[in-house]
Each structure stands twice: as structure tokens, then as C-alpha cells.
Amino acid sequence: MKFRKSIKLNVTAFSVFFVLTLAACAPIQLIAPYDERIENGVTELQKSTTAFFVKIERQKGSDKNDYQNHVKFYDESKVSTKSLLIRASATAQNKKTEGQIDLLMQKYNKLEEQHEKSGLKINTIPTLESSFNQIFRSILTLEVAKKELKEKKKGD
Amino acid sequence: MNFNLDISQVVNDMLEAALPHLSKGGQQATEFASHEFQQYIINIEHIQDMAEKGKVEDEEAQFLVDQYKLSMKAVLLTVEGLGVIAAQKAINAAIDVLNNALNTALGTAFKSIKLVL
Numbered sequence: 001m002k003f004r005k006s007i008k009l010n011v012t013a014f015s016v017f018f019v020l021t022l023a024a025c026a027p028i029q030l031i032a033p034y035d036e037r038i039e040n041g042v043t044e045l046q047k048s049t050t051a052f053f054v055k056i057e058r059q060k061g062s063d064k065n066d067y068q069n070h071v072k073f074y075d076e077s078k079v080s081t082k083s084l085l086i087r088a089s090a091t092a093q094n095k096k097t098e099g100q101i102d103l104l105m106q107k108y109n110k111l112e113e114q115h116e117k118s119g120l121k122i123n124t125i126p127t128l129e130s131s132f133n134q135i136f137r138s139i140l141t142l143e144v145a146k147k148e149l150k151e152k153k154k155g156d
Numbered sequence: 157m158n159f160n161l162d163i164s165q166v167v168n169d170m171l172e173a174a175l176p177h178l179s180k181g182g183q184q185a186t187e188f189a190s191h192e193f194q195q196y197i198i199n200i201e202h203i204q205d206m207a208e209k210g211k212v213e214d215e216e217a218q219f220l221v222d223q224y225k226l227s228m229k230a231v232l233l234t235v236e237g238l239g240v241i242a243a244q245k246a247i248n249a250a251i252d253v254l255n256n257a258l259n260t261a262l263g264t265a266f267k268s269i270k271l272v273l
Binding site: 138 | 224
């Protein structure tokens with residue numbers, strides 16, 4: 001009888017040990033999961049920013065007097081970027097995406113500052129557009145890589 | 157109760173599962189970084205050229221360089237992020253192997269228990 005009790009206790013202890021071991025072996029997460037709204041939001045910003053540069057090129061540049069005609073673009077871009085920044089910062093382990101969106105905000109601020117102060121010359125537009133495309137590409141590359149993590153999880 | 161877990165075999169299997177993820181992730185980060193760095197150099201040279209030829213003023217050239225600096229910081233964050241994703245994939249692949257080994261060992265152990273004496 002005593003022997004049976006001892007076996008039963010050993011099996012229970014063994015099971016508890018394994019449940020704990022398996023729980024300790026749960027998958028880890030080092031980076032925030034993919035966020036579709038970040039990907040879509042950044043894609044929308046990329047489109048509106050490209051449209052802005054196309055417009056400036058078409059009108060052969062924009063001097064500081066023309067700045068007022070583009071305030072709407074700056075307002076809308078900054079509102080969208082701020083929303084994305086808040087969303088990114090609300091997710092745990094998302095410092096990298098948050099940092100990237102903060103850099104994008106700084107770029108819009110500096111672009112507007114320059115436009116208001118000195119205008120935007122036509123020959124600087126391709127360079128500016130290329131620098132904005134670089135940051136959009138960076139943010140999207142990271143987000144798409146996170147998406148692959150999510151898809152792999154689903155596949156498992 | 158017969159609980160067989162070949163630790164050294166499990167460790168080898170874990171490494172085997174993890175390494176491809178690290179290697180692939182490293183390659184992806186390197187390809188992305190080298191493309192963006194090249195692009196950065198080409199663009200900075202272009203700005204310098206425009207400044208030298210008087211097509212843009214110094215202040216405008218500085219503004220353009222500052223714009224690229226901000227973009228490059230974002231590029232570096234992506235490179236870091238790709239590294240973290242590769243590490244996460246590698247660690248989780250190794251954990252999967254460990255879980256499977258433990259589950260198998262656990263199954264064998266329970267099969268060999270004689271519950272009725």
C-alpha cells in the first residue's frame with residue numbers, strides 16, 4: 001500500500017516537473033508582432049508624399065510664397081504619422097518601429113521648415129523623394145519581416 | 157519508469173535547427189544594408205556635386221544631407237530589427253526541437269510505467 005502511494009506521488013511529481021519544463025520552453029518573442037495598420041499607414045504616407053513631390057516637380061519647384069498652398073499636405077502627413085507613432089509605442093517590444101516613425105516625423109518637420117523658410121527648388125526634389133523612399137522602404141522592410149514571423153507561426 | 161533523453165543529441169539537433177535561421181537572417185540584413193549604404197553614398201556624392209556646381213546653396217545641401225541622415229538612422233534600425241527577428245526564429249526553432257525531444261521522452265516514460273501493481 002505504502003509502495004503504491006509512493007509510486008503515485010512520484011508520477012505526480014514527474015508530471016508537474018514536465019508541465020513546468022514545457023511551460024519554460026514556450027516560444028519567445030523578442031520583437032513586436034506584425035501590425036497591418038502600420039504597413040498600410042506607411043504605404044498611404046508613401047503615396048501621398050510621392051504625389052506631393054510630383055506636384056512640386058510639375059509646377060517647377062515651390063518658393064516660400066507657395067508654401068501656404070501645401071500646408072494641408074504637411075498637416076495630414078503629420079497627423080497620420082503621429083497616429084502611427086502612438087500605435088507603435090503602445091505595442092511592447094516595438095522600439096525599432098517606433099524609432100523609425102519618429103524619424104519620419106522629424107523628416108516631415110524639417111521638410112516643412114525648409115519649405116516655409118526657403119522654398120523647395122526643383123533640382124532638389126528627386127534627392128528629397130529618394131530620401132523619403134529610403135525611410136519608407138526601411139519601415140516596410142522591417143514590418144514585412146515581422147509578417148513572415150506571423151505567417152510561420154500560423155503554418156506551425 | 158524509463159526516461160530517455162540524449163542530451164548531447166538534443167543539443168546538436170537544436171543547433172542544427174537554429175543555424176539556418178541565423179544564417180538566412182544575417183544574409184537578409186547584409187543584403188538590405190549594403191544596398192541602402194550604396195544608395196546613401198551615391199546620393200551624398202550627388203548632393204556634393206550639386207553644391208560644387210552651385211546648383212544648390214550650402215544651406216540647401218546641408219538640409220538634403222540631414223534628410224539622408226534621418227533616413228539612414230531608420231535603415232540601421234531595420235538592420236537591427238532583422239537581426240532580432242533572425243535570433244527569435246533561431247531560438248524558437250531550437251525550443252521546438254527541445255519540446256519535441258521532451259515530449260517523446262515523456263511519452264516513453266509514461267508508457268513504461270506500470271500503473272497497476
